[in-house]
Amino acid sequence: MNDIVEKSLLETSRSLRERQVKVIEVVEACLDRIEKTEPKINALLHLDRESCLARAQEMDRSGPDPEKPLWGVPITIKDVLCTKDSPTTCGSKILENFRPCYEATLVKKLKDAGAIILGKNNMDEFAMGSSTENSAYKIARNPWNLDHVPGGSSGGSAAGVAAGQCFASIGTDTGGSIRQPASFCGITGLKPTYGRVSRFGLVAFGSSLDQAGPMTRSAADCALILNVISGHDPDDSTSVPRLVPDFLAALAERKDLKGLRIGLPRQYWEEGISPETMECCQSAVNLARDAGADIVEVDMPHAQFGIAAYYIICMAEASSNLARYDGVKYGFRDKSRADLLEMYRETRSQGLGEEVQRRIMMGTFVLSTGYYDAYYKKAAQIRRLIQQDYVQAFESCDLVLAPVTPSTAFKIGENIDDPLQMYLTDIFTTSLNLAGMPGMTVPVGLGKDTGLPVGIQLIAPAFEEALVLQAGQVLENALPGLGTPKGLS
Amino acid sequence: MKITREQVARIADLARLELKEEKIEKFALQFSxxxxxxxxxxxxxxxxxEPLYSPSDNTSVMREDVAGNNFRREDLLSNAPVQDGQYFIVPKIL
Known part of the structure; x- marks a missing residue:
């Protein structure tokens, strides 16, 4: 990597503010990095080269604005977030030519904070997937080993950040889609509390689960981005009118884990974890203990039902949310049909990919007469029990520490023909979305067998992101770091 | 529970999807x-x-009943596959 793109977001924003480096130099360094790495990793669906260069020159002329914490910093955005007048495909053919006439609230906040949006990241179609193999455009690859997936659904975001294409990306997490790719690509990824960040302009998949959050190369960088994107938005009724702490300032308040009780959910630490993942995660537990944390065991008695309840709920919500793709208001339409119903059917069958169709149909099924109580309502009841598990666990600990995935990034093609197998890889991430609480992936090492990154997730009670970030930074400081992704050298 | 091919076809119809025979077969197996x-x-x-449908406590938020005019008609129509400057155009339904 060249010097500029190796630096952290925080460091770069400081250098830009102090005019030690020009915006144009930083933008060109990122574009250069994209040119070199993009043919290998397919992290981007859209790149705004010319307008970013023009914007950079304009910013260099006008000079730094101390009110803008991301002044001149190049970032990217998962293509599920609306960017005004520029492509927003959600990784789907049905939205191939869609140009939103409005900006997602969080995108507006990032721009207002001075960030330069280089482009939009590749993803599983409508955020449905765990590998980015469901992108209708191209398969993203893991910068640590190009034969492996970067994870998903925010796989393009994770791969791009790991490769140094940008200083941060915004991903979204419905059942692990920030935390799992962050783990697979060796970066830091935070899913905020449901309600912390506005979802206005986030194209809906599972409305009671979706949340957007930062994907970066350090906890401090996550904190800075979270400062910018958090807060109540009158355009999103689920965003919470609640004071947003200064997450970056909070990081300075804790240098160790003294006085913190960290809970290890028994059920998460015993099931089918690969030896190398277990080894890395256990060394992280030891580091937490060395840093002063009191390690306790906690019980999550309903953990085994998490995947079933999660997939029923997200599929049900998807079937409702994706009814809007009917070839009328935006996106692709099959124009060969003279009948309205036939037009709907042809448009949706041609425009939506197989996994999306599968989930819409499964969701339609669990909501249909005769099955609603047995599946959808039952899953919502289990959701209550899972949330209570977390609430009870937090009576005996301050933070929960758990693996993110049972193994490191799998090979491209390995799970794609077996949807159930693919769903089961989400075993440690989905329950957090059911409960609505915040969690962050911190990279802890490289697996000794595969040489691929292993992450661990820190989980806190609702709206305690500051605690997650603090503990994440302590662990990060105690670890040597993963180095440069090997698949790019 | 086993999902039959007939059920898959029925669900596809409800979801406004048209599936080829081999896909119905495949989905019946996978859905089962x-x-x-x-x-x-x-x-x-x-x-x-008690079922939990949302982790959020405030899903029903009230506001003043005042009309807003946030978007221009031409912008909202601009992404439509067929439109006439006033309306979205769909195939004939009557």
Whole structure:
């Protein structure tokens, strides 16, 4: 990597503010990095080269604005977030030519904070997937080993950040889609509390689960981005009118884990974890203990039902949310049909990919007469029990520490023909979305067998992101770091 | 629980999707596997448990009943596959 793109977001924003480096130099360094790495990793669906260069020159002329914490910093955005007048495909053919006439609230906040949006990241179609193999455009690859997936659904975001294409990306997490790719690509990824960040302009998949959050190369960088994107938005009724702490300032308040009780959910630490993942995660537990944390065991008695309840709920919500793709208001339409119903059917069958169709149909099924109580309502009841598990666990600990995935990034093609197998890889991430609480992936090492990154997730009670970030930074400081992704050298 | 080909065809119809024969076959098999896995929920007695549909406490938010004009008609129509400057155009329904 060249010097500029190796630096952290925080460091770069400081250098830009102090005019030690020009915006144009930083933008060109990122574009250069994209040119070199993009043919290998397919992290981007859209790149705004010319307008970013023009914007950079304009910013260099006008000079730094101390009110803008991301002044001149190049970032990217998962293509599920609306960017005004520029492509927003959600990784789907049905939205191939869609140009939103409005900006997602969080995108507006990032721009207002001075960030330069280089482009939009590749993803599983409508955020449905765990590998980015469901992108209708191209398969993203893991910068640590190009034969492996970067994870998903925010796989393009994770791969791009790991490769140094940008200083941060915004991903979204419905059942692990920030935390799992962050783990697979060796970066830091935070899913905020449901309600912390506005979802206005986030194209809906599972409305009671979706949340957007930062994907970066350090906890401090996550904190800075979270400062910018958090807060109540009158355009999103689920965003919470609640004071947003200064997450970056909070990081300075804790240098160790003294006085913190960290809970290890028994059920998460015993099931089918690969030896190398277990080894890395256990060394992280030891580091937490060395840093002063009191390690306790906690019980999550309903953990085994998490995947079933999660997939029923997200599929049900998807079937409702994706009814809007009917070839009328935006996106692709099959124009060969003279009948309205036939037009709907042809448009949706041609425009939506197989996994999306599968989930819409499964969701339609669990909501249909005769099955609603047995599946959808039952899953919502289990959701209550899972949330209570977390609430009870937090009576005996301050933070929960758990693996993110049972193994490191799998090979491209390995799970794609077996949807159930693919769903089961989400075993440690989905329950957090059911409960609505915040969690962050911190990279802890490289697996000794595969040489691929292993992450661990820190989980806190609702709206305690500051605690997650603090503990994440302590662990990060105690670890040597993963180095440069090997698949790019 | 086993999902039959007839059920898959019926669901496709409800979801406004048109599936080819081989896909109906494939989905029947996959749906049976997936629903079979979901059926493990039945081993848990949830009698009396209040369903949780959203982690958010404030999903029903009131505001003043004042009309806003946030978007221009031409912008909202600009992404439509067929429109006439005033309306979205759909195939004839009558």
């Amino acid at each position: 596997q997936i629903i079979g896995y979901m059926d493990k929920m039945n081993s848990l007695d949830t009698t009396g448990v």
